[in-house]
Amino acid sequence: MSLKELSGSMNISERVVLPSPVRSRNVTAVLGPTNTGKTHMAIEKMLSHGSGAIGLPLRLLAREVYARVTARVGVQNVALVTGEEKIIPSGARYWVATVEAMPRDLEVAFVAIDEVQLAGDLERGHVFTDRILNVRGRNETLLLGSAIAQPMIEKLIPGIVVSSRPRLSQLTYAGSKKITRLPARSAIVAFSADEVYAVAELIRRQRGGAAVVMGALSPRTRNAQVALFQNGDVDFLVATDAIGMGLNLDVDHVAFAQARKFDGFQFRGLNPSELAQIAGRAGRYLNDGTFGVTGQVAPLDEDIVQAIEAHDFEPLRVFQWRNAALDFSSTAALRHSLDLLPPLDGLTRALPSDDQRALEYALRDSDVADAATRPDRVELLWDVCQVPDFRKISPAHHGDLIVALFRFLIAKGVIPDDWFARQVGLSDRVDGDIDTLSRRLADIRTWTFVANRPNWLFAPVHWQERTRAIEDRLSDALHERLTQRFVDRRTSVLMKRLRENAMLEAEITATGTVLVEGQHVGELLGFRFAADQTVSVESADGKAIRAAASQALAGEFDKRAEKLSKAPNDEVVLSSDGMLRWLGQPVGRLVAGEDALAPRVALLADEQLTGASLQKVQDRLDLWVGAHIATLLKPLLDLKTAADLEGIARGVAFRMVEALGTLDRTEVANDVKALDQTARAAMRKYGVRFGAYHIYVPALLKPAPAALVAQLWALKHGSLEMAGLAELPQLSASGRTSIKVDPAFDRTLYRLVGFRVAGERAVRLDILERLADIIRPLIAWKSVDGALPPEGALAQGGAFTVTVAMTSLLGCSGDDFASILKGLGYRVEKRVVKVPVKPVAEAKPAAEAVVAVETAPAEEAEAADVAVEAVEASAPAEEVAVPEVTEAPAEAVAADEVAAAAPEVTYEDKEVEIWRPGRVERPRHADHREGAHGRQPQHRAGGQRPQAPAEGQGAPAGKREHQPRGGHHEGKGGRGFERRDDRRPAPQAERPQKREKPVDMDSPFAALLALKANLENNKKK
Secondary structure (H helix, E strand, C coil): CCHHHHHCCCCHHHHHCCCHHHHHCCEEEEECCCCCCHHHHHHHHHHHCCCEEEEECCHHHHHHHHHHHHHHHCHHHEEEECCCCEECCCCCCEEEEECCCCCCCCCCCEEEECCHHHHHCCCCHHHHHHHHHHCCCCCEEEEEECHHHHHHHHHHCCCCEEEECCCCCCEEEEEEECHHHCCCCEEEECCCHHHHHHHHHHHHHHHCECEEECCCCCHHHHHHHHHHHHCCCCCEEEECHHHHCCCCCCECEEEECCCEEECCCCEEECCHHHHHHHHCCECCCCCCEEEEEECCCCCCCHHHHHHHHHCCCCCCCCEEECCCCCCCCCHHHHHHHHCCCCCCCCEEECCCCHHHHHHHHHHCCHHHHHHCCCHHHHHHHHHHHCCCCCCCCCHHHHHHHHHHHHHHHHHHCCCCHHHHHHHHHHHCCCCCCHHHHHHHHHHHHHHHHHHCCCCCCCCHHHHHHHHHHHHHHHHHHHHHHHHHHHECHHHHHHHHHHHCCCCCCEEECCCCEEEECCEEEEEEECEEEEECCCCCCCCHHHHHHHHHHHHHHHHHHHHHHHHHHCCCHHHEEECCCCEEEECCEEEEEEECCCCCCCCEEEECECCCCCHHHHHHHHHHHHHHHHHHHHHHCHHHHHHHCCCCCCHHHHHHHHHHHHCCCEEEHHHHHHHHHHCCHHHHHHHHCCCCEECCCEEECHHHHCHHHHHHHHHHHHHHHCCCCCCCCCHHHHHHHCCCCEEECCCCCCHHHHHHCCEEEECCEEEEHHHHHHHHHHHHHHHHCCCCCCCCCCCCECCCCCCECCCHHHHHHHCCCHHHHHHHHHHCCEEEEEEEEEEEECCHHHHHHHHHHHHHHHHHHHHCCCHHHCCHHHHHHHCCHHHCCCCCCCCCCHHHHHHHHHHHHCCCCEEEEEEEEEEEECCCCCCCCHHHCCCCCCCCCCCCCCCCCCCCCCCCCCCCCCCCCCCCCCCCCCCCCCCCCCCCCCCCCCCHHHCCCCCCCCCCCCCHHHHHHHHHHHHHHHHHC
16 A cells, blocks of 8 residues: 555645644643753642643653652652553543653643653653653643754744753763772762672672663662662662653762663763763762763763763754554554654654564564454554563564563453463562563563553452552562662661761670671671671771771770680680680680790780789789699699709609609600619609600599690690691590601690500600510510410510500501511511420410419509519619519419410421511710720621611610620520520530529519519419
């Protein structure tokens, strides 16, 4: 159909625009920059008439104006009409609407259209142009906007009255500033959601938070976010150019974080008038404002700055236009009417918008094209195409929705409730993040728009209420998520109070939480305030918060000091890091003193703890540390102050205190050898035990004292952070008899917690003594009357083989056990020895006898000391290993008894590993200097020189394997070396007689002799 056929005989211009006289009647244009009071004037003008309507560019602004008007004349007299919301009282006299939703058939006395310069906008311009040309009030019509629209307004409306209004405040350029340096009450403008969120997140971290305003948000969400800024809860607003459309905000500075935007068709830079429209939000009423750039935006050119400050811009040369008098006789006629050329000079045909693109998409569907054959259906199809594309997924996705809605409406006349309920139900959830809630809001806004269309649903009022309720819930949830993400509530509240110059109220909870104005600002840990890391102490705000907290802390410190001074001992603990903790909070730390057993306490307190309170805390902690050391290390302190120790005993005790309780026996071998029984008994009274390898106090090797001893040593000689200080006490308390040596740990720490480093493992001291108790009789064993040797002993004597009892005792075997023996100074060799071949039945009595002998001492009164400590109590140190005794050992006595009844046995040769004691290095006397006769000591056959034990290690003290050549062998029986073939032992008569020693009835030898006598008596019976 041709354009001529469509227009008929009527003039096209008369159909699409009002005639010129009608267009110009009672029309006034009020033009000028932002902050001139134009919108306020329009509201006042409207209310001065009996009825009126005002068209606004944003739903958010429409809501704001609706609230102002209803406050003046009552809700029953005011209607609100937007695409998604319709509040129309039956007696409404005043209509507040968005320009797109503004009814064209209203009969009212006054009409105002705001922001008329938007008629030049590529996407929305044709709607504004239509309202400018065709909507009029009976008595008065007011056009509001920027001065750049004046030439086009005067051209399209001849004879119009134009008045200009000056800006009420000054607007000046402030240059470029970092986002973190922007002044308070600033609005930062960006043009994409990602950039808006990024800027808001940065401001939250640095400045406490920001409100977010975007066109994609629902009106309710945007209102709530604007309220955050307006109420002073936050000092920053991050927004898109939506704030440039007449929103009244208390903004002092506008900063552009982006200077390019997508206008619906392309990305382009903002022109000066658009920059001015947004920058003009700064400075409301009589308050001056500033504008500038931030982020990556380059500083504005000087000519642009001058244009914005002087409000002098290039005027608009064309308005966008699209025919509003559409022909619905057919789809072809509708298309042609949409494509009509502008009837007036200065208008340009608008590019296809969302509704026109949706129409083209829908008509490609054969069912839609076949159904849209009548004018009513064509008009219905166009009406369905007006559904906004809030979701912005894709044109095809939106087009499919249009097709679905049209099919329902032509098939049943309404949209089925069950289908609509399913679509609405998909959005009825308030969980999820910001993006999820935004998508649901876009969906529900679509269904809210559909529900507000007349006659599209069976129960439109029900669905309007339902969709509005869901949208409100989603809007509130989105506002909450935005606030959680971009607003630090604590900082915003505090900043608001600081701006009000109010005295901040601070309090401290029972758990030590410090609150200022009810907001958490830090924790009180003992006597130190730990500020929340998100509060910048360097800023003026941070200092004010800290000062407010300090006022509350001063009184709290005095209360805590008084409480600590009266606290029982169990409320204070010493942790492994040297911290003194009171009720779990650090109040002091140990520092080294002149004496390792008397460390000092350094308080951990802020400067608010002063005077008497400070002294109370110091005295209480000093007292606690002294009592703690005195309790756990009492044996060591008693030994230190022992008044009944004299001479050498006092010297040994001093060495033990200096070593914090444990001495390697080789370090004091001569002193111990010189101790008489009286001196030893005096030292035993203080818990000292004389072992084969160490002189130590067993009570100090318990977990708690051992950990404290190690800590005090580390404090004095190293650092409380040294490796092994935390781990070794735990291993000691675990009950393990031997552990693998960690080369990173100081070896002194092993000794202090009760371990002896031997080779690659460390052995517990008491276990080491028990091992010596097992080995000693095996080395000293001698065959009497052909008796069988006990397990581990050799017929030749002077050595031993490893037994299961030894490895079980130490919890290791193989190379690990061999490493321990070598670390103790024993040396290994392989030898073919004769091993008795004995039946199991015959071996049993011998084993039983050995067991009886081994366990018999345990039944005596002093059973715990039958080991080395008991032996050395009655013999000099060099005799502890019992290589030379006048009387046969108890094992030999038992063997004699068993051998008397044992049948003859046969032997076989077998190669075994045997272990012998190594040579112990001793301090040399003047007459035994090495090489005095130009010779080295004679070694064992085979040329193997015994390995000298490492420092602090060796075989049991006092064992000398051989002497320099020319010395006398006092009945060693060949152990430790072999005699030269060319030397014969002196006849028995020529040997010096050994002086008999008086028998000590308290010694273990006396107990062994008594045991032997008992066995003989029992045998006779």
